[in-house]
Amino acid sequence: MxxxxxxxxxxxxxxxxxxxxxxxxxxxxxxxxxxxxxxxxxxxxxxxxxxxxxxxxxxxxxxxxxxxxxxxxxxxxxxxxxxxxxxxxxxxxxxxxxxxxxxxxxxxxxxxxxxxxxxxxxxxxxxxxxxxxxxxxxxxxxxxxxxxxxxxxxxxxxxxxxxxxxxxxxxxxxxxxxxxxxxxxxxxxxxxxxxxxxxxxxxxxxxxxxxxxxxxxxxxxxxxxxxxxxxxxxxxxxxxxxxxxxxxxxxxxxxxxxxxxxxxxxxxxxxxxxxxxxxxxxxxxGFIKIGGAKLSKSAGTELGLIELIERHGPDALRYFLMREVPWDGDRDYPSSEAFIEQFDRRYTTDLANDLGNLLNRVVSMVSKYRGGDIPPPRGGELAGKASVALSEYRSSMDDYLLHRGLAAAFDVVRAANGFVDESKPWALARAERAGAGLDDLDSVLSQLIGSLGTVAAMLAPFVPAKAAEIWRASGGDGPPPGFADLEPALGRLARVRPGAVLFPRP
Ligand SMILES: [Zn+2]
The missing domain is CATH 3.40.50.620 (HUPs)
Known part of the structure; x- marks a missing residue:
């Protein structure tokens, strides 16, 4: 090693x-x-x-x-x-x-x-x-x-x-x-x-x-x-x-x-x-700046670290800082209030809405339409997008451009949400009840679970506790796998585990 x-x-x-x-x-x-x-x-x-x-x-x-x-x-x-x-x-x-x-x-x-x-x-x-x-x-x-x-x-x-x-x-x-x-x-x-x-x-x-x-x-x-x-x-x-x-x-x-x-x-x-x-x-x-000035001992008291950790949990703060502040440059906020507002906004839109809802939707659909059983892995449009994003992620992370790596992980989240809206699994389920085969819905659900598992592995360095929850809910055991084991581990996902809300609304 x-x-x-x-x-x-x-x-x-x-x-x-x-x-x-x-x-x-x-x-x-x-x-x-x-x-x-x-x-x-x-x-x-x-x-x-x-x-x-x-x-x-x-x-x-x-x-x-x-x-x-x-x-x-x-x-x-x-x-x-x-x-x-x-x-x-x-x-x-x-x-x-x-x-x-x-x-x-x-x-x-x-x-x-x-x-x-x-x-x-x-x-x-x-x-x-x-x-x-x-x-x-x-x-x-x-x-x-x-x-x-x-x-x-x-x-x-x-x-x-x-x-x-x-x-x-x-x-x-x-x-x-x-x-x-x-x-x-x-x-x-x-x-x-x-x-x-x-x-x-x-x-x-x-x-x-x-x-x-x-x-x-x-x-x-x-x-x-x-x-x-x-x-x-x-x-x-x-x-x-x-x-x-x-x-x-x-x-x-x-x-x-x-x-x-x-x-x-x-x-x-x-x-x-x-x-x-x-x-x-x-x-x-680089640095976080407030009104053009670097955070210091005195400015630090306005944005108390413990208060920020407690506001939405440690993973949310980790996410926010890594998403907002380019790892190769500075990020300036007009004021401490503006920093907090942006933190709250990202928490709600990125974490609670985009990521939290995606997990909840996918796990619910697998439970409802397949009794919790995950169909075997399939290729397809979403699986293709996830694999492109994963290689962008790897090359950004290898170059220490952490903000770009994190953005690539959220490209998968966005693509998966779009895929749900376009492929309309609820309509496919209706068609099944009217006599259509299981293939179409199996493909949609398996690609969604595969993308969630991929997102869990990509997010694990950034939000380790939340990524483990995503992995577990998607049917994985233990922490999300390393990249060499990712594909075989995705192939072993068998049953979803509906769980608590990933990012509760404040
Ligand atoms: Zn000096």
């Missing part, structure tokens, strides 16, 4: 999870579940980024020790991820001993390669980015990403990483492998950045206590980005763990588009310096 190692950005422990965190994890979970359905041995990692100045400050503000603070935050993230049905295989926290061990080895190997040098640093530090900013990166003396925070003039003696030495190697990798950084807009951005040249970056901080000691210089802690990025290897047992041998290089790092520089420049350079192969690909997804 081929391995597929998938990671997301680890979340910064300075506040509770919000919608902006959720969309990335849901998208990654969709990919993890899809790869499993394709037969891959998936290892799906998420986690928490728990060190650094901002965490230390936030803990102090709340009268807490940093460790107690990050313990509480990790709990609140885990609770939400559980409610959203994430299927992650591991959850790494950078305050864990396994992380500290791996990070220390990584730093020692980079040091052994003579890629650290001591130097005095003077510059503006944005604690929002946990990064130094050059004069020309500031707008009116402030970080454009964090206009609400002051940048701090900082002078320290730091360890520097010789990033500039790796510019050519990273650029070559980017040019040789068009799929390395995706989507293309992100790749172009990184190419321009590298072409403009790189400066060495700070690898340690001397005034931050809440972090991992810099090897060989205990007065310093490892700079939080070095600390955070290395979670992708420490979680699987770098340097000598079995998981590291099996799963590294990672197949896919999923990150927000605002941190591509760290993942597509710093991280591969760090790994090259330590003699480790970089990840196979990085995907920088």
């Amino acid at each position: 081929p391995g597929f190692y998938l990671t997301t950005a680890i979340d910064y422990s300075n506040g509770d999870p919000h919608l902006g965190h959720a969309i990335e994890k849901i998208g990654a979970d969709v990919i993890a579940r899809y790869r499993r359905a394709c037969g891959d041995d998936v290892h799906f990692l998420i986690g928490m980024d728990e060190h650094g100045q901002k965490v230390q400050q936030e803990a102090e503000k709340h009268g807490s020790s940093p460790q107690a603070w990050v313990d509480r935050i990790a709990e609140s993230f885990l609770e939400v991820w559980d409610r959203l049905g994430l299927s992650n295989d591991d959850f790494i926290r950078t305050s864990e001993p396994r992380h500290r061990r791996g990070l220390t080895t990584l730093m020692e190997r980079i040091a052994a390669n003579e890629d650290f040098r001591r130097s005095k640093y003077e510059g503006h530090y944005c604690s929002g980015c946990e990064a130094f900013k050059k004069e020309d990166e500031l707008a009116d003396g402030r970080c454009p990403l964090h206009p609400g925070r002051d940048v701090e003039w900082t002078e320290e003696e730091n360890w520097f990483f010789r990033l500039s030495d790796y510019r050519d190697a990273v650029l070559a990798r980017l040019r040789d492998d068009p799929g390395w950084v995706r989507p293309r807009t992100r790749r172009n951005e990184i190419t321009r950045l590298l072409e403009a040249g790189l400066e060495d970056i700070s690898a340690s901080r001397s005034r931050i206590r809440w972090g991992v000691p810099f090897p060989g210089d205990e007065g310093h802690t490892v700079y939080v980005w070095f600390d955070a990025l290395s979670n992708y290897i420490t979680a699987i047992g770098y340097p000598d763990g079995e998981g590291f041998d099996k799963f590294w290089p990672a197949d896919l790092h999923i990150i927000g588009k605002d941190i591509t520089r760290f993942h597509c420049v710093y991280w591969p350079a760090m790994l090259m310096a330590a003699g480790v192969e970089p990840a196979r690909s990085v995907w920088g997804h």
